[in-house]
Amino acid sequence: MSRVVTPALLHDWPLPASDGDKHSRGTVLVIGGAAPTPGAALLAGHAALRSGAGVLQVCCAPEAAMALAVQMPEARVTGWDDLGGQLEAADAVLVGPGLDDIDHSLDLLRTVATSEAALVVDAYALGALSHEPNLLHGRARLPVLTPNTTEAGVLSGRNELDDLADAASDLARRYQAVVSVRGHTANPDGDRWREEGGDIGLGTAGSGDVLAGLVAGLLARGAEPAQAACWAVHVHAAAGQRLAARLGRTGFLARELAAEAPLVLAALLPSH
Numbered sequence: 074m075s076r077v078v079t080p081a082l083l084h085d086w087p088l089p090a091s092d093g094d095k096h097s098r099g100t101v102l103v104i105g106g107a108a109p110t111p112g113a114a115l116l117a118g119h120a121a122l123r124s125g126a127g128v129l130q131v132c133c134a135p136e137a138a139m140a141l142a143v144q145m146p147e148a149r150v151t152g153w154d155d156l157g158g159q160l161e162a163a164d165a166v167l168v169g170p171g172l173d174d175i176d177h178s179l180d181l182l183r184t185v186a187t188s189e190a191a192l193v194v195d196a197y198a199l200g201a202l203s204h205e206p207n208l209l210h211g212r213a214r215l216p217v218l219t220p221n222t223t224e225a226g227v228l229s230g231r232n233e234l235d236d237l238a239d240a241a242s243d244l245a246r247r248y249q250a251v252v253s254v255r256g257h258t259a260n261p262d263g264d265r266w267r268e269e270g271g272d273i274g275l276g277t278a279g280s281g282d283v284l285a286g287l288v289a290g291l292l293a294r295g296a297e298p299a300q301a302a303c304w305a306v307h308v309h310a311a312a313g314q315r316l317a318a319r320l321g322r323t324g325f326l327a328r329e330l331a332a333e334a335p336l337v338l339a340a341l342l343p344s345h
Contacts, residue, residue, distance in 0.1 A: 075238055075257065075265035078307045083341055088125075088304065089295035095127030099293025102163035103286070104156065104181055105170035105196070106133030111141050113171030113196070113282045116327050118148055120286025121167070123334040124308070126293040130159045133171070156184060165191040165293035169198030170282040179204060191292035191301075192216040194250075195285040199224045206248055215260065215298045216250045219285045225254045238265055251298040253288075256310070258302045266303050270310035274317050279327030284309045287334060311337045 076082065091098055101121040106114030111133055118129050128149075133141055135152030142150040151159060160166065168185050172178045179201035185192060191214050194202055199220050202208060209216045220228055225240055228248070234240040241259040244252040251260050256268035287305035296304065312333035316325040 075267040078258075078266050078268045078303050080341055083304060083307060086300055086303070087342065088291065088300070091125050091294065098125055098127030099164040099290075099295065100128040100130060100162055101126045101286075101289045101293045102130045102132060102159050102166045102190070103170065103289070104132045104153075104166065104168040104185065105172050106131065106137050106141060107171055107173040108134045108136050110171040110173060111137040113279065115141060115144055116279045116282040116331065117167055117170040117195075117286035117289070118145055119328065120283040120331040120334065121165075121290035121293070122147060123331045124287045124290030124294075124305070125335075125338065126165070126290035130163065132156050132159045153181070156181070160185065160188050160190070163188070163190045165193070165289045167193040167195060167285055167289040169193075169195035170285060172197035175201050175204070182208065186212075189213060191289075191298070193219060193285050193289045193292065195219045195281065196224070200227050202248065203228050203230070210249045212249075216248075217288050217292070217298050217302050218244065218248060218250045218252045219281065219288060219302075220244075220252070220254050221281055222255055225252075238267065241265070251302050253284075253302045253306055256306060258299065258306060260299050264299065266299075268303075268306045268310050270307065270314060272310075272313055272317060272322055274321075274323045274325055275309065275313045275330075277323075277325070277327055280309075280330060283327050283330045286331070308334050308337045308341075311340075 241257040245259040291301035
């Protein structure tokens with residue numbers, strides 16, 4: 074049985090205090106942004122900051138680094154050859170947004186697996202993980218996987234998923250992770266949550282990158298994996314509701330979802 078994620082549930086599951094300087098709110102490292110798709114890393118990085126993380130690093134294709142650095146003056150942006158230096162400073166790592174090669178994604182994921190930072194796996198990195206399902210087992214903190222329905226099918230080895238709540242639970246056990254797929258979140262112990270506020274407008278390019286960035290930002294702030302996933306899914310859905318009220322159910326942009334996140338968080342926690 075899934076628990077519905079509501080403001081009341083979140084009030085009883087408060088995020089760590091956001092007092093202190095930027096370093097006390099954690100450093101997020103986004104690993105992604107292949108040359109043709111650097112915008113995915115940009116969206117994820119902005120979302121991480123909008124969820125309250127203090128410091129942002131981005132590790133991307135070297136040929137995209139300068140353009141991303143100009144677009145993201147808040148971030149330290151380097152190419153993939155500097156991953157080791159970036160990883161050492163990270164409290165939370167998001168790997169996947171904008172990657173476009175499975176073999177390279179798997180190499181990056183293997184490197185990240187050696188880090189003690191909190192971890193979010195998204196996009197092509199999920200496809201890579203399906204080739205080594207045990208890669209992230211035994212971590213001190215459970216990783217968070219944020220597949221869309223297609224990626225969940227790849228992780229499960231099935232073309233169709235009849236029940237997303239069951240699929241999330243099955244994947245959580247198989248990969249020893251918190252799994253959030255289309256509003257259904259589960260952990261390996263059998264706990265389940267569901268978000269009922271999502272609407273059709275969330276199905277827009279880059280929306281998943283924003284969600285993954287929100288999770289990473291909350292992890293950097295010190296949230297536990299299942300907590301970060303549930304909060305992020307709710308904030309993501311509520312941001313969509315706010316935009317739908319102003320712009321219509323479809324047509325708003327993923328970048329606008331990220332911009333709404335601080336307002337949603339402030340409404341949920343007035344002291345935020």
